[in-house]
Amino acid sequence: MNLTDSTWAIEADGLVKTFGANRAVDGVDLRVASGTVYGVLGPNGAGKTTTISMLATLLRPDAGTGRIFGHDVVKEPQIVRQLIGVTGQYASVDETLSATENLVLFSRLLGLGRAEAKRKAAELLEEFGLTEAAKRPLKQFSGGMRRRLDLAASLIAQPPLIFLDEPTTGLDPRTRAQMWDTIRRLVSSGSTVLLTTQYLDEADQLADRIAVIDRGRVAAEGTADELKASVGSSSLQLRLAEPRDLGDAQAAIERVLGVRATTSPEAGRLTAPMQDADRVTELLVTLREAGIHLTELSVQKPTLDEVFLTLTGHGVETDDSVDDDSTEPQLEGSRA
Amino acid sequence: MTTATIVPGAERALKNHVSLGQTVRNSLSMAYRGLLKIKRTPEQLVDVTLQPILFTLMFTYIFGGAIAGDALSYLPFFLPGILVQTVITTSVVTGVQLREDMDKGVFDRFRSLPIARVAPLAGALLADTVRYGIATTLTFVTGYLMGFRPEAGFGGVLAASVVVIVAAWALSWIFAFFGVIARSAGSVQGISFLVLFPLTFLSNAYVPADTMPDWLQWFVGINPVSHLVTAARGLTMGTDVTGDLLATLLGAAVVVAVFAPLTVRAYMRKA
Numbered sequence A: 001m002n003l004t005d006s007t008w009a010i011e012a013d014g015l016v017k018t019f020g021a022n023r024a025v026d027g028v029d030l031r032v033a034s035g036t037v038y039g040v041l042g043p044n045g046a047g048k049t050t051t052i053s054m055l056a057t058l059l060r061p062d063a064g065t066g067r068i069f070g071h072d073v074v075k076e077p078q079i080v081r082q083l084i085g086v087t088g089q090y091a092s093v094d095e096t097l098s099a100t101e102n103l104v105l106f107s108r109l110l111g112l113g114r115a116e117a118k119r120k121a122a123e124l125l126e127e128f129g130l131t132e133a134a135k136r137p138l139k140q141f142s143g144g145m146r147r148r149l150d151l152a153a154s155l156i157a158q159p160p161l162i163f164l165d166e167p168t169t170g171l172d173p174r175t176r177a178q179m180w181d182t183i184r185r186l187v188s189s190g191s192t193v194l195l196t197t198q199y200l201d202e203a204d205q206l207a208d209r210i211a212v213i214d215r216g217r218v219a220a221e222g223t224a225d226e227l228k229a230s231v232g233s234s235s236l237q238l239r240l241a242e243p244r245d246l247g248d249a250q251a252a253i254e255r256v257l258g259v260r261a262t263t264s265p266e267a268g269r270l271t272a273p274m275q276d277a278d279r280v281t282e283l284l285v286t287l288r289e290a291g292i293h294l295t296e297l298s299v300q301k302p303t304l305d306e307v308f309l310t311l312t313g314h315g316v317e318t319d320d321s322v323d324d325d326s327t328e329p330q331l332e333g334s335r336a
Numbered sequence B: 001m002t003t004a005t006i007v008p009g010a011e012r013a014l015k016n017h018v019s020l021g022q023t024v025r026n027s028l029s030m031a032y033r034g035l036l037k038i039k040r041t042p043e044q045l046v047d048v049t050l051q052p053i054l055f056t057l058m059f060t061y062i063f064g065g066a067i068a069g070d071a072l073s074y075l076p077f078f079l080p081g082i083l084v085q086t087v088i089t090t091s092v093v094t095g096v097q098l099r100e101d102m103d104k105g106v107f108d109r110f111r112s113l114p115i116a117r118v119a120p121l122a123g124a125l126l127a128d129t130v131r132y133g134i135a136t137t138l139t140f141v142t143g144y145l146m147g148f149r150p151e152a153g154f155g156g157v158l159a160a161s162v163v164v165i166v167a168a169w170a171l172s173w174i175f176a177f178f179g180v181i182a183r184s185a186g187s188v189q190g191i192s193f194l195v196l197f198p199l200t201f202l203s204n205a206y207v208p209a210d211t212m213p214d215w216l217q218w219f220v221g222i223n224p225v226s227h228l229v230t231a232a233r234g235l236t237m238g239t240d241v242t243g244d245l246l247a248t249l250l251g252a253a254v255v256v257a258v259f260a261p262l263t264v265r266a267y268m269r270k271a
Helices: A003-007 A048-055 A077-083 A099-109 A114-127 A143-154 A173-188 A200-206 A224-231 A243-257 A279-289 A304-312 A329-335 B020-040 B042-068 B071-102 B106-112 B119-127 B129-145 B153-181 B185-201 B214-222 B224-237 B242-269
Strands: A008-019 A022-033 A037-041 A063-068 A084-087 A161-165 A192-197 A209-214 A217-223 A234-240 A269-274 A294-300
Touching: A008 A048, A008 A192, A022 A037, A022 A048, A022 A192, A022 A209, A022 A217, A037 A048, A037 A200, A048 A063, A048 A161, A048 A192, A077 A084, A084 A143, A084 B106, A099 A114, A099 A143, A099 B020, A114 A143, A143 A173, A173 A192, A173 A200, A192 A200, A200 A224, A209 A224, A209 A304, A217 A224, A224 A304, A234 A243, A243 A269, A243 A279, A279 A294, B020 B042, B020 B119, B020 B129, B042 B071, B042 B129, B071 B119, B071 B129, B071 B153, B071 B185, B071 B224, B106 B119, B119 B129, B119 B153, B119 B242, B129 B153, B153 B185, B153 B224, B153 B242, B185 B224, B214 B224, B224 B242
Parallel strands: A037 A192, A037 A209, A084 A161, A161 A192
Antiparallel strands: A008 A022, A008 A063, A209 A217, A234 A269, A234 A294
């Protein structure tokens, strides 16, 4: 075994997956170092889930290679499965069984003895604060409890690599924060975590490095700070009274803030990354002197939309039916 | 959270194949899941509780007089036949329920675990032998209440039951295959009954074959269901049916040998 094998938890080279005419994943390269949290950020249909499915041996790549701790996902799938835990909307628990029964079943499948499996189940339920709900049918579980049980089930074998597919989508803010804590504790025990998310702040909070995925490709990769630097720590949005002033306004922004503003699909709208919110005063003075009138002005923390706009030059696709994530549209309401 | 540190991937002893012992253990664990499911949703047992009673009563009184003079004389001939028909029909339900089950997220987790690939399917099919057992018991009990007294006694009934259940389990691999490749549970039922009706009705399950046209007699003769019915009939009557018994068991083995790998392959390819 050479050095590269043990350094990288995940090596993906040119992964491709096509569903009919749709190239869901179109040449994804990833390098995830052992013991780190890696965030894969992107909107619905970007190819996040499909990428994870291929790395977790659930889907066979049409092209490209994936290696988990040096083991090829196609040639040595059974070894890869011994090294990973998968949690996501798709790889969930059995709804007809209780929490304890689920954990006992998975423990037994992973080779634990009867008594050992019971002990492990009790231990995990305790750890994830589910002891009181252990015997209740899963239908009565809240979204947060379901996710915790999902996560507990993927930790039975203490896998060195854990895939978390949108671990907090659809959760309320408080439950979301609890989930973040859980993930942080997980990493402190030495696991490598690959998580996908639609939320920039989630990737920011948890991930050491982030890959932004768009239309099946990696649009940008780096640390949270590097990505943020490219979009600015906050973003300035302007709507002009006269759309024909667009060019002049863009020039003024470039002069004053030193950044290039992107025009939104909607006419008369400008978005610019900004490092220092104070500079907005100077810009407003400049615009007034130039006779450019505004109908709307706001300074916001960058959203996923801005990251996308800046990195890819187009907005987030609103069409949810594109591919793999289309199965959970009901969770979309909570995205705002 | 556990304080124990995770053993790094590079330092683990790993194998890329699953031993036979592990396959059996995994399948038994999955069968245990199947049993828990039956316990949780007893309403899905309707087909194996009501149907055997209803069919046995109905067909005995419809066909009995016409074929054997009276219902009671028809029973020794008919009961093994309706038993085979009922249990095989139940094995179709196995395929349908497997399809429904596979649409759930938990099957994706099974596929991500380092377990034998065949286990989730074999376990589900194994747990369903409980359903066949229930159907078998109720058919015989109904028959007994109607006056059925098999010559070979309880031992013969038991032997016939085991043979029918084994055959149904083997057949359920065919319907499991349909279950895996079909798009919906409804279509599984459609395809399966299309296969099932000719097989069970064009056999000697309901009537002796000697009044049928030659070509049909030929088909009834080679129909595996006829061999199974003859074997079950012989075991309950205490006659020698070694030939049919061997043909049935051989047929069952061939079906499993062909369809189990096919089904697992299709299951693994399913995205």
